[in-house]
Amino acid sequence: MLQSKFPMFVAWGPELGFLYNDAYAQVLGAKHPDALGRRFDQIWKEIWPDIISLIEAALAGEATFQEDLPLLMNRKGFEEQTWFTFSYSPILDDEGRVGGMFCACxxxxxxxxxxxxxAFRLSLERRLHGLADAAQIMAAAAEALGRELGIARVGYGEVDPTGKDVIVESDWIDGRIGSVAGRHRMDNFGPEIVGELRAGRMMWVDDVNTDPRVGPSSAAFAAIDTRSVLAVPLFKEGRFVAMLYLHHPEPHQWTESETGLAREVVEQTWQAVERARAEAKLRELNESLERRVAEALAESQREQEKLRETERARRESDALYRAYFENAPEALFMVRVEPDGSFTAEEINPAHEAGVGFKIDDIRGKRIEDFMPPEAAKKVVDAYRQVIQSGVVLQYREAFELNGGPQYWDTSIVPVRDADGRIGRIIGSSRNVTRQILAEEALHQSQKMEAMGQLTGGVAHDFNNLLAPILGTLDRLHRKGTGDEREQRLVTNALQAADRARTLVQRLLAFSRRQPLQPTGVDVAKLVRGMSGLLSSTMGPQIRLIVEVADDVPPARADANQLEMALLNLVVNARDAMVDHSGTVRITVSAETALADTRSGLAPGRYVRLSVADTGSGMDQATLARAIEPFFSTKGIGRGTGLGLSMVHGLAAQLGGALTISSQPGLGTNVELWLKRSTGQADGGEQNTRALESEPTSEGVALLVDDEAVVRLSTADMLSELGFEVVEADSAAAALDLIDEGLRPDLLVTDHLMPGINGCQLALRLLEQGIIGKALVITGYAELDGIDPSLPKLNKPFTRQDLVQRLAELGSSSN
Known part of the structure; x- marks a missing residue:
């Protein structure tokens, strides 16, 4: 539990004494480190009523699991609403009784x-879209924001043209404080605060009694029962026109989430207000026009001059309407209702033509079914018929397949009656919300993949520490030939299984972008040519391999070993996708210059592109969308881990490149791995022949530092076999104590990720001081703080031969 990167704790004994790891200290906040060893109910007394039933169940022997449980915590000096996913599990003592409980959260x-x-943004948008009055829109937005954030008073104030006063027509209150509707002089609230707003910057005060910007102006806030305030200014055409204010009768720490949401609500509300006011003016204009036409017709025999004036007014009104229709950013349309109940297109504006793709000259007078795809036409006609039957405005969201892809539109349609009361036309407006919907879906997918990556990386790192002594022990038993023939076969099988586990962990680390890489300049063309024989034998005789390498392909920044594994994974996937185990696989290497690609996340620049294309069965869109998810496989149970493509994707991302996949059912698949060009020359790749020909004979003292006892024991055994006198330390601090006592080792072998000083920092300090001449850093994965590239590294888990080769390379470089 103590070495895990996930928050965990144990509550033990009758008083449930509290023990926890470093990751859980982040959850405790200011309660750490005083919480260590205290009673559970004293540490979390504010949430004790919420969790006591779960604790009692665990102490009764029943494990429980909660997902997204809301808890009101006080861990930073103030109450905050939090949510946790966690499990409580009973722990048995030596006598088989429940002695405590374990939690992972x-x-x-x-x-x-x-x-x-x-959900709040979408709900507010739908609610505001259904309102036609500006005051109602502002009141609805204020109420929604106040209830969402739990704020006592929320409202909108419009700034008068002089910029001196703010006018509040009405505001929303939750009952704790009163309304501030009316006219207020802005300067009463302090020059610094008002200056921020007039400069167009959001302003918030956690406590007006302690904030130096308020000063003597705190009396103005006290008069309206306000201790904390958030205000968001709104500027239109360079003028300060309005602001949203949030007032609270108590001090309140405004979070980034709250301020960001307030800013979005201001803009969203004001757009709705402007739309409502424009529509109100248009309705008022139409009503005025109808009254004036009727009066002119009644007096037409007596007042011919008034009729001509009215006609001119009508033309002006038509011109105004036409200007609005032609320039409105929303897609506007008019549909005629035919006597037989069908619907024909009558008019659309330029925004409609640009957004949907239909031209008015091509569709005017045509029935909806004659120019729209059948599925889309049915949805539209059904909506029109609903308006005819109800006779009221209808608002809805449409999802269509238009212009080669899915599109989402928010639409409002209005029935228009003729002089006989019959609905003869339908007018409407639509707004394309496809980008918003797709952005929300992309955000949810990104959050899902990031969470899976964090989980996978943490598990793989912990498993590496467990696998290291297992692999080392099995390797020694195998080399020593321990046991009879049957036992030796069992050791060989176990060693093979451990090696497969090491490969699986490397794939998990590759997906989570935490694998330890040694990127150099790699000649990708040479690497592909060198692997062509292996790849051909892997695919079998019925699959044709074609290798196309462009001239003068520059070196790429990559890890040669990981790149070989990635290419082999892609070729195996291509082989398994072949129908009847026959077809063609084409491997292409070329130099490319890429522009920005939002789909793959590829940054503009110069790259080396490695492409693997097959003529296999291909993938549909649903399968393609999940292709890089870890553990997702179409090969069936027992035929694949589902980590191949996710490993390649993680490798590309970790190297600063990208992975793109294009595929269609029946047409095969093309996977492209984009790698950044290397700024240096390609690594020749020659191995240290002395390291491979014989084991080095080692003498001297090796200082071994590792906080994992089982890993340290296995490594110490290997070093002893190689002739070293091994001195062990379980931390960098303990190693430095040995140095202070006079120890002068010939070699330092240290784990990297340890509490306190890490292995990289220890090695650099001893090398700079001249205390050691050689150092080797052992790592389980590429930690966030990184390892100095000048330090030699050895990846966990490793065998004796891996250690021998790395030490030989150290000796060669020192010579």
Missing amino acids: TETTETVISRRRD
């Missing part, structure tokens, strides 16, 4: 808040 507060914020 993860905080999901940000994820839950993100989901709630997304």
Whole structure:
């Protein structure tokens, strides 16, 4: 538990004494380190009523699991709403009774808040879109934001043309404080605060009694029962026109999530207000026009001059309407209702033509079914018929396959009656929300993949530490020939299984972008040509391999060993996709210059492109969308780990490149691995022949530092076999104590990720001081703080031969 990167704790004994790891200290906040060893109910007394039933169940022997449980915690000096996913498991003592409980947890507060914020935005948009009055829109937005954030008072104030006063028509309150509707002089609230707003910057004060920007102006806030405030200014055409304000009667720490949401709501609300006011003016204009035409017709015999004036007004109104129709950013349309109940296109504006793709000259007078795809036409006609039957405005979201892809539109349609009361036309407006919908889907997918990557990387790292002594022990038993023939076969089988486990862990680390890489300049063309024989034998005689390498392909920045594994994975996938085990696989290597690609995330620049294309069965869109997910496989149970493509994708991302996949059922698949060009020359790749010909004879003292006792024991045994006198330390601090006592080792072998000083820092310090001449850093994966590229590395888990080769290379470089 102590070495895990996931938050964990144990509550033990009758008083449930609290023990936890470093990761859980982040959950405790200011309660750490005083919480260590204290009673569970004293540490989390504020949430004790929420979790006592779960604790009692665990102490009764029943494991429990909670997902996204809301908890009101006080861990930073103030109450905050949090959400956690966790499990409680009973732990048995030596007598078989429940002696305590174990918990593994993860905080999901940000994820839950993100989901709630997304739902809130969509709900608010739908609610505002259904309102036609500006005051109603502002009141609805204020209420929604206040309830979402739990704020006592929220409202909109419009700034008068002089910029001195703010006018509040109404605001929303939750009952704790009163309304501030009316006219207020802005300067009363302090020059610094008002200056921020007039400069167009959002302003917030956690406590007006302690914030130096408020000063003597705190009396103005006290008069309206306000201790904390958030204000968002709104500028239109360079003028300060309005602001959203949030007031709280108590001090309140405003979070980045709250301020960001407030800014979005301001813009969203004001757009809805402007739309409502424009529509109101248009309705008022139409009503005025109808009244004036009717009056002119009644008096037409007596007042011919008034009729002509009215006609001119009508033409002006038509011109105004036409200007609005032609220039509106929303897609506007008019449909005629035919006597037989069908619907024909009558008019669309330029925004409609640009967004949907239909031209008015091509569709005017045609029935909806004659120019729209059948599925889309049915949805549209059904909506029109619903309006005819109800006689009221209809608002809905449409999803169509238009212009080669899915499109989402928010639409409002209005029935228009003629003089006889019959609905003869339908007018409407549509707004394309495809980008918003796709962005939300992309965000959810990104969050999902990031969470899976974090989980996978953490598990793989812990498994590496477990696998290291297993592989080392089996390797020694295999080399020593321990046991009879049957036992030797069992050791050989176990060693092969451990090696397969090492490969699986490397794939997990590759997917999570945490594998230890040694990137150099790699001649990709030479690497592919050198592997062609192996790849041909892997695919079998019925599959044709074609290798195409362009001239003068520059070296790429990559890890040669990992690149070989990636290419082999891609070729095996291509082989398994072949129908009847026959077809063609084409491997292409070329130099490319790429522009920005939002689909793959590839940055502009110069790259080396490695392509593997097959003539296999291909993938449909649903399968293609999940192709790089870890553990997703179409090969069936027992035929694949589902980590091949995810490993290649993780490798590409870790090297600063990208992986792209294109595929269609029946037409095969093309996978492209894009690698950044290397700024140096290609590594020749020659191995140290002395390291491979014989084992080095080693003498001297080796200082071995590793906080994992089982890993340290296995490594110490290998070093002893090689002739070293081994001195062990379980931390960098313990190693430095040995140095201070006079130890002068010939070699330092150290794990990297340890509490306190890490292995990289220890090695650099001893090398710079001249205490050691050689150092080797052992690592389980590429930690966030990284390892100095000048230090030799050895990846966990490793065999004796791996250690021998790395030490030989150290000796060669020192010579």
